[in-house]
Amino acid sequence: MPENIPYCRHEIGEEEIRAVTAVLRGGWIARGPRVRTLEEACEARLGSSHAIACSSGTGALEIAMRGLGLGPGDDVIVPDVTWVASAMAVLQVGARPVFADVDPETHLLTVETAEAAWTPRTRAVLTVDFAGVPSDVFGLRELAESRGARLIEDAAHAFGAYHCDGTPVGRDEAAHVTTFSFHPAKTITTAEGGLVTTADDVLAERMRRIRSGGITRSFAGSRGSHDYLATEIGGNFHLSELQAALGLVQIDRVDAFLTRRRDAWDRLLDALESLSGELLFPNHLGGSSHNLFIVELAEDGGSADRRDAVLAHLGSEGIGASLHYPLLHRQPVFARSPRAQVPNAERFEARALTLPLFPSITDDEIRRVAHALSEALVRFPAELRTSPSQREIV
Numbered sequence: 001m002p003e004n005i006p007y008c009r010h011e012i013g014e015e016e017i018r019a020v021t022a023v024l025r026g027g028w029i030a031r032g033p034r035v036r037t038l039e040e041a042c043e044a045r046l047g048s049s050h051a052i053a054c055s056s057g058t059g060a061l062e063i064a065m066r067g068l069g070l071g072p073g074d075d076v077i078v079p080d081v082t083w084v085a086s087a088m089a090v091l092q093v094g095a096r097p098v099f100a101d102v103d104p105e106t107h108l109l110t111v112e113t114a115e116a117a118w119t120p121r122t123r124a125v126l127t128v129d130f131a132g133v134p135s136d137v138f139g140l141r142e143l144a145e146s147r148g149a150r151l152i153e154d155a156a157h158a159f160g161a162y163h164c165d166g167t168p169v170g171r172d173e174a175a176h177v178t179t180f181s182f183h184p185a186k187t188i189t190t191a192e193g194g195l196v197t198t199a200d201d202v203l204a205e206r207m208r209r210i211r212s213g214g215i216t217r218s219f220a221g222s223r224g225s226h227d228y229l230a231t232e233i234g235g236n237f238h239l240s241e242l243q244a245a246l247g248l249v250q251i252d253r254v255d256a257f258l259t260r261r262r263d264a265w266d267r268l269l270d271a272l273e274s275l276s277g278e279l280l281f282p283n284h285l286g287g288s289s290h291n292l293f294i295v296e297l298a299e300d301g302g303s304a305d306r307r308d309a310v311l312a313h314l315g316s317e318g319i320g321a322s323l324h325y326p327l328l329h330r331q332p333v334f335a336r337s338p339r340a341q342v343p344n345a346e347r348f349e350a351r352a353l354t355l356p357l358f359p360s361i362t363d364d365e366i367r368r369v370a371h372a373l374s375e376a377l378v379r380f381p382a383e384l385r386t387s388p389s390q391r392e393i394v
């Protein structure tokens with residue numbers, strides 16, 4: 001039996017191992033100078049005045065929400081198609097997510113879908129660079145600012161991606177705050193880890209405080225360097241020195257990773273060409289970080305049953321196909337959140353599946369993915385339907 005093909009596979013080389021080992025052999029393994037060096041490397045790479053490294057993309061979102069002062073009584077518009085963290089961070093600060101539809105082709109929040117979800121309490125819009133495709137941050141920022149709201153860009157999938165004007169995601173002029181994830185499925189990894197960027201000096205200082213217990217030491221306390229003042233609700237969102245050492249090697253490799261992701265993308269697309277009548281292929285323009293390769297079934301037979309059967313078949317063949325994502329408005333934790341009409345998100349949810357994509361995917365692995373998918377499409381034709389009783393059970 002051939003080995004399973006995961007949906008993502010990170011790359012750690014000897015250089016990463018040496019860098020982390022050097023930290024382990026040194027005296028200091030938690031928060032320390034390497035974290036700042038990584039932040040500086042990110043500031044230079046992204047064109048951002050302030051980069052704040054933190055423990056995860058989820059932590060980055062919570063830091064952003066708290067930093068912007070969002071809380072009870074505030075609404076934050078969130079696309080229905082995203083990982084739960086995008087909206088969980090809203091709940092964490094006591095605000096309310098409001099779910100919006102996405103564009104039928106890009107699956108991104110748009111100015112129109114954000115407008116349709118607007119409420120009198122909306123104080124922020126969170127857009128997600130889904131699958132690595134940068135959102136229309138310029139249009140969304142204009143909309144947000146014209147209504148006194150702020151724009152947060154959840155770029156968990158998009159480290160290294162470029163906006164339509166050729167500038168990096170995360171740069172100063174884009175969203176008010178941008179967040180990234182360094183989870184192993186993303187462009188670069190620190191095992192777990194994240195980053196927040198902003199152009200705003202005051203906001204950056206506040207977010208640094210929130211990362212570290214909500215305290216400030218820069219005040220005239222009477223007890224010297226041990227003194228502090230807790231001024232914010234904060235947490236421990238630190239990235240460790242071990243992770244920063246890993247990140248510093250990974251950031252040097254980011255361009256190579258992006259090139260190889262793009263190449264893997266092209267090879268997978270070529271391998272699936274004969275299925276073009278059956279599948280809708282992702283259309284990522286030049287600036288994408290090509291984080292997720294998501295295909296849609298051209299014909300779904302009116303429910304998610306066919307897609308689920310295809311997913312199950314791929315799984316039985318050892319192919320780590322996946323689902324990004326079950327819609328947020330269906331999750332019990334968000335039951336009190338209002339939503340706009342979301343027909344595009346619902347259609348996408350019933351038809352989409354994520355195929356394995358990572359820089360080191362081999363031609364043989366790609367052939368296996370294409371073969372298993374084509375087999376599944378024949379075995380489960382578009383007419384497939386479960387009986388009503390089966391559907392009730394689901």
Ligand SMILES: Cc1ncc(COP(=O)(O)O)c(C=O)c1O
Nearest residue numbers: 056057058083085156181182183
């Ligand atoms: C869109 C999106 N936002 C936020 C996150 C959270 O990142 P992390 O896993 O680093 O907490 C993820 C993780 O996959 C994500 O996909």
